[in-house]
Amino acid sequence: MLPFDQRTGQIWLDGGLVEWADAKLHVLTHGLHYASSVFEGVRVYAGAPFMLREHIARLRTSARILDFDLEHDDETLHRATLDVVAAAGITEGYIRMNAWRGSEVIQTAALKTSVHTSVAAWEIPAGYYAAADALRTGISLVTADYRRPSPEYAPVKSKAAGNYMIGTVSKNHALRAGFDDAMLLDDRGHIVEATGAHIFFTRGGTLHTPTTRCTIDGITRACVLAIAGHEGIPYEIGDLGPEFVAEADGAFICGTACEILPVARIDDHHYDLRGNEVIGRLVTGYHDLIAGRSPVEVPHAWGR
Numbered sequence: 207m208l209p210f211d212q213r214t215g216q217i218w219l220d221g222g223l224v225e226w227a228d229a230k231l232h233v234l235t236h237g238l239h240y241a242s243s244v245f246e247g248v249r250v251y252a253g254a255p256f257m258l259r260e261h262i263a264r265l266r267t268s269a270r271i272l273d274f275d276l277e278h279d280d281e282t283l284h285r286a287t288l289d290v291v292a293a294a295g296i297t298e299g300y301i302r303m304n305a306w307r308g309s310e311v312i313q314t315a316a317l318k319t320s321v322h323t324s325v326a327a328w329e330i331p332a333g334y335y336a337a338a339d340a341l342r343t344g345i346s347l348v349t350a351d352y353r354r355p356s357p358e359y360a361p362v363k364s365k366a367a368g369n370y371m372i373g374t375v376s377k378n379h380a381l382r383a384g385f386d387d388a389m390l391l392d393d394r395g396h397i398v399e400a401t402g403a404h405i406f407f408t409r410g411g412t413l414h415t416p417t418t419r420c421t422i423d424g425i426t427r428a429c430v431l432a433i434a435g436h437e438g439i440p441y442e443i444g445d446l447g448p449e450f451v452a453e454a455d456g457a458f459i460c461g462t463a464c465e466i467l468p469v470a471r472i473d474d475h476h477y478d479l480r481g482n483e484v485i486g487r488l489v490t491g492y493h494d495l496i497a498g499r500s501p502v503e504v505p506h507a508w509g510r
């Protein structure tokens with residue numbers, strides 16, 4: 207696949223559309239040196255960004271947590287995103303929004319830097335985030351060596367680029383070990399999430415998911431909980447120790463990029479995916495939601 211910096215099209219950068227090749231930043235940029243940088247990933251379905259206002263709200267929150275404010279209001283970012291998607295003629299795709307501190311200082315303190323924002327979008331080829339038959343076969347997870355830091359030790363509620371070094375290293379290790387992704391525990395040894403998705407378990411018809419104490423408030427997670435509520439599927443949110451992997455009868459991960467993906471294996475524990483009615487109903491419910499044919503309303507205050 208063509209590297210991202212060699213593609214063509216238009217990217218929205220700091221207030222207007224620029225040619226893809228011109229959307230550059232200098233090597234002496236605070237965001238690069240000190241990870242003063244946040245981002246969002248948004249899906250496009252049938253030409254329309256899904257849950258765009260929620261993603262813009264989270265981008266703003268993420269920046270605020272890193273002690274900077276976006277230069278543009280929500281309406282401007284919303285319009286910019288629609289313009290980028292329209293300019294590229296995307297039907298099924300992915301949007302990446304970024305905000306970062308500029309080049310005025312190269313030192314830790316950054317009270318007076320400029321803040322930059324970009325929105326780029328591209329078509330997603332089928333099977334980009336998971337093998338085409340992953341919904342049927344499920345994916346495999348391995349427990350990561352690194353743990354998610356507690357909220358006292360890192361800005362875990364921010365979708366901050368810096369937090370993703372844990373995810374990148376953990377996922378690289380997982381892929382090298384022959385797994386599809388890693389499952390991260392928190393500082394207390396409780397299950398948190400995968401490297402780019404939240405995690406759910408099923409046990410005897412009930413859904414179980416960890417709290418978001420050490421992770422971002424997931425938009426897809428909120429969709430799943432809303433669908434469960436609508437479907438009358440009971441769910442519990444609480445601490446899950448690693449022993450829960452063996453106590454559960456099924457698992458899945460969910461996120462903007464991967465949507466809902468059943469998990470067939472965590473470390474040495476295997477799940478029988480056939481006949482897991484709860485996961486089947488949630489997958490159908492999510493597909494209805496993204497297709498715009500679902501009565502389910504997802505609450506805007508999604509963090510729980």
Ligand SMILES: Cc1ncc(COP(=O)(O)O)c(C=O)c1O
Pocket residue numbers: 247373399400401402403404421422423424425426427460461462463
């Ligand atoms: C670390 C991490 N956890 C969870 C998620 C899922 O969040 P969402 O459903 O809002 O995409 C993502 C993806 O954004 C993520 O990167």
